[in-house]
Amino acid sequence: MTEQARRRPTLVDLADAAGCSTSLASIVMRGAPGASEATRRRVMAAAERIGYRPDQRARSLRRSTSGLIGVAYHVSEPFHADLVEGLYEVEAPSGDDFDLVLGAVVPGRGVEQTIEPLLRQRCEAIILIGTMLPVARLRRIREETPLVLVARRVRAAGIDVVRTDDHDGQRLAIEHLIGLGHRSIAYVDGGQHPGAATRRRSYRDTMAAHGLGDRVRVVAGGNTEEEGIRATRRLLEGDERPTAIAAFNDRAATGVLTMLIRAGLRVPEDVSVIGFDDARIARTTIVPLTTVRQDTALMARVARERAAGLARQRFVAGEQVLVPELTVRQSTGPVPRS
Amino acid sequence: MTEQARRRPTLVDLADAAGCSTSLASIVMRGAPGASEATRRRVMAAAERIGYRPDQRARSLRRSTSGLIGVAYHVSEPFHADLVEGLYEVEAPSGDDFDLVLGAVVPGRGVEQTIEPLLRQRCEAIILIGTMLPVARLRRIREETPLVLVARRVRAAGIDVVRTDDHDGQRLAIEHLIGLGHRSIAYVDGGQHPGAATRRRSYRDTMAAHGLGDRVRVVAGGNTEEEGIRATRRLLEGDERPTAIAAFNDRAATGVLTMLIRAGLRVPEDVSVIGFDDARIARTTIVPLTTVRQDTALMARVARERAAGLARQRFVAGEQVLVPELTVRQSTGPVPRS
DNA sequence: AATGCTGGGTCGACACCTCGA
DNA sequence: CTCGAGGTGTCGACCCAGCAT
Numbered sequence: 001m002t003e004q005a006r007r008r009p010t011l012v013d014l015a016d017a018a019g020c021s022t023s024l025a026s027i028v029m030r031g032a033p034g035a036s037e038a039t040r041r042r043v044m045a046a047a048e049r050i051g052y053r054p055d056q057r058a059r060s061l062r063r064s065t066s067g068l069i070g071v072a073y074h075v076s077e078p079f080h081a082d083l084v085e086g087l088y089e090v091e092a093p094s095g096d097d098f099d100l101v102l103g104a105v106v107p108g109r110g111v112e113q114t115i116e117p118l119l120r121q122r123c124e125a126i127i128l129i130g131t132m133l134p135v136a137r138l139r140r141i142r143e144e145t146p147l148v149l150v151a152r153r154v155r156a157a158g159i160d161v162v163r164t165d166d167h168d169g170q171r172l173a174i175e176h177l178i179g180l181g182h183r184s185i186a187y188v189d190g191g192q193h194p195g196a197a198t199r200r201r202s203y204r205d206t207m208a209a210h211g212l213g214d215r216v217r218v219v220a221g222g223n224t225e226e227e228g229i230r231a232t233r234r235l236l237e238g239d240e241r242p243t244a245i246a247a248f249n250d251r252a253a254t255g256v257l258t259m260l261i262r263a264g265l266r267v268p269e270d271v272s273v274i275g276f277d278d279a280r281i282a283r284t285t286i287v288p289l290t291t292v293r294q295d296t297a298l299m300a301r302v303a304r305e306r307a308a309g310l311a312r313q314r315f316v317a318g319e320q321v322l323v324p325e326l327t328v329r330q331s332t333g334p335v336p337r338s
Numbered sequence: 339m340t341e342q343a344r345r346r347p348t349l350v351d352l353a354d355a356a357g358c359s360t361s362l363a364s365i366v367m368r369g370a371p372g373a374s375e376a377t378r379r380r381v382m383a384a385a386e387r388i389g390y391r392p393d394q395r396a397r398s399l400r401r402s403t404s405g406l407i408g409v410a411y412h413v414s415e416p417f418h419a420d421l422v423e424g425l426y427e428v429e430a431p432s433g434d435d436f437d438l439v440l441g442a443v444v445p446g447r448g449v450e451q452t453i454e455p456l457l458r459q460r461c462e463a464i465i466l467i468g469t470m471l472p473v474a475r476l477r478r479i480r481e482e483t484p485l486v487l488v489a490r491r492v493r494a495a496g497i498d499v500v501r502t503d504d505h506d507g508q509r510l511a512i513e514h515l516i517g518l519g520h521r522s523i524a525y526v527d528g529g530q531h532p533g534a535a536t537r538r539r540s541y542r543d544t545m546a547a548h549g550l551g552d553r554v555r556v557v558a559g560g561n562t563e564e565e566g567i568r569a570t571r572r573l574l575e576g577d578e579r580p581t582a583i584a585a586f587n588d589r590a591a592t593g594v595l596t597m598l599i600r601a602g603l604r605v606p607e608d609v610s611v612i613g614f615d616d617a618r619i620a621r622t623t624i625v626p627l628t629t630v631r632q633d634t635a636l637m638a639r640v641a642r643e644r645a646a647g648l649a650r651q652r653f654v655a656g657e658q659v660l661v662p663e664l665t666v667r668q669s670t671g672p673v674p675r676s
Numbered sequence: 677a678a679t680g681c682t683g684g685g686t687c688g689a690c691a692c693c694t695c696g697a
Numbered sequence: 698c699t700c701g702a703g704g705t706g707t708c709g710a711c712c713c714a715g716c717a718t
Contacts, residue, residue, distance in 0.1 A: 011710055020681080062709080075422050075423055076423060085442075089447075104440060109427075122393060225622035254622070261599075393688050396708090
């Protein structure tokens with residue numbers, strides 16, 4: 001039909017089709033003031049007719065600011081997915097016309113490689129969800145662009161943090177168990193994952209605060225169902241079976257539940273289980289999971305506001321600590337009489 | 339320190355710092371032939387020193403091709419997350435130096451809104467994972483850029499499809515149950531989700547082919563644990579309890595398992611359960627799930643190859659159908675003697 | 677004075693061409 | 698003729714100054 005492969009229409013083509021200058025076409029396409037209502041309709045109609053679509057690359061290049069916020073997150077982590085959903089659902093506050101650019105962290109592709117493209121696109125701020133990059137590396141990224149860390153605690157000048165109070169949250173969980181009469185409470189650890197160190201410490205602190213320092217029992221775990229299962233198997237092989245198990249997060253807790261029930265134990269009659277996060281799965285586990293709620297929608301909103309504000313230099317980096325809340329479902333109960 | 343906010347270094351700054359022309363600096367930065375080894379080292383050192391980072395927007399604008407493949411997927415769908423991981427893990431075939439751009443589909447933000455930014459970035463192909471856009475809309479997108487549909491069947495000229503044979507897969511599942519002696523096999527449906535219609539039909543066809551046409555029983559379900567739970571509750575309220583339940587996917591099957599066990603039934607002694615997908619969770623459900631395997635790594639690789647090939651016009655759109663495989667675990671067993 | 681509109685310069689990198697050993 | 702190097706125009710849209718009413 002056409003004598004060569006059809007070139008995508010540009011602003012010049014649009015201007016031709018609408019019979020006006022490119023400047024005016026540009027004004028209409030970006031909804032800027034300075035065009036009459038009649039012209040606006042004419043240009044929009046022409047755009048529709050010729051299939052014009054603004055080139056984001058040229059637009060972003062020409063503008064002084066890219067209008068982008070980068071988000072690095074682990075694709076296969078449901079908790080991260082919840083946060084990303086939250087980021088999109090935030091009603092863009094007036095004046096915050098940032099778009100989000102996702103950077104996927106996947107096995108074999110480190111956070112570094114994920115962030116590189118975000119920087120090359122000149123994101124004006126980067127939200128890092130639960131990544132364990134060394135502080136030195138964070139600092140260097142911070143030199144190039146504002147950084148908001150979500151769900152990870154870091155004490156470093158210039159780096160913004162949005163997190164739930166892990167220490168307090170884990171305390172709520174352990175005290176809930178203690179309140180139910182439990183003394184033999186084991187802890188399935190989260191290893192190197194964000195928040196794990198703080199939650200582990202809180203478990204220890206809380207046990208000690210209630211005179212149970214000598215009952216502390218931490219087993220290696222992780223942030224997946226598999227690791228929860230393995231940790232529980234190890235616990236059950238031991239001499240003394242705990243009457244309650246607290247896990248680093250809900251996925252691990254789900255594994256704990258699974259293993260206990262596979263082993264023929266009843267929850268919560270024989271063993272109580274408590275998680276952390278109040279992830280979506282917590283409602284549909286075999287026994288609905290008692291857990292500590294992190295408000296992902298709120299975290300997402302705060303993170304986005306912080307990122308936008310930092311990008312526009314409306315405030316300086318700081319730390320936003322959100323309050324966790326105990327959500328009691330059915331996986332915890334009174335200590336069994338033995 | 340500096341008299342104004344520090345401007346990001348550009349190629350010009352780099353050329354100054356390295357004492358060469360911008361052309362030469364450009365050649366070095368993109369690893370093109372035409373620079374001596376000595377120059378290369380000098381420029382790279384200068385880049386490191388002044389913190390130069392190529393501007394992706396300018397680069398992409400100037401090149402004739404953007405070098406991007408867009409990927410639209412549902413953030414909170416674990417099966418999609420697996421596919422996205424797979425897309426990144428593909429060893430980029432030589433010559434395929436495409437980068438991936440993610441477009442997140444989240445509640446309240448339709449596929450349309452997800453795709454728009456991908457088109458504005460001039461992606462050279464778009465991979466759509468399991469979305470239910472009407473065919474007419476798909477065709478219109480296809481006019482702008484090559485389209486690869488993953489895990490959804492569509493008969494439309496010009497649209498590339500990569501999918502597992504849902505009909506055959508569901509047949510494997512049902513025949514596995516029939517082979518174990520089951521006659522009363524219920525089906526938890528997937529509603530409007532991709533593949534659901536085909537799998538439902540396959541359930542019906544397979545039952546009929548084995549003389550069980552009058553035992554067909556489809557209950558409304560969905561693609562989540564919640565919906566699996568609700569569907570099963572409805573099934574259990576009925577008069578005749580099925581001896582086996584097949585579900586649209588593993589998440590729904592997990593809900594089925596959960597509800598059965600909450601109701602005090604044993605799996606597979608009282609009721610067998612079979613899923614679809616072989617998602618990650620299938621191994622860690624309360625009873626390891628028998629299911630039909632979709633090879634996400636392979637689907638991802640094929641999808642990426644197709645997308646790259648279509649972008650470069652190396653081949654025309656077609657349909658790639660992958661073979662499903664039964665994975666027997668422990669949630670299925672012989673029909674109980676009554 | 678305010679509104680509607682136009683033209684030229686520019687964002688940053690690369691493609692292409694030229695030139696000197 | 699090959700190889701390393703430099704200069705210039707361009708990708709597409711937007712900003713700004715300026716010109717008409």
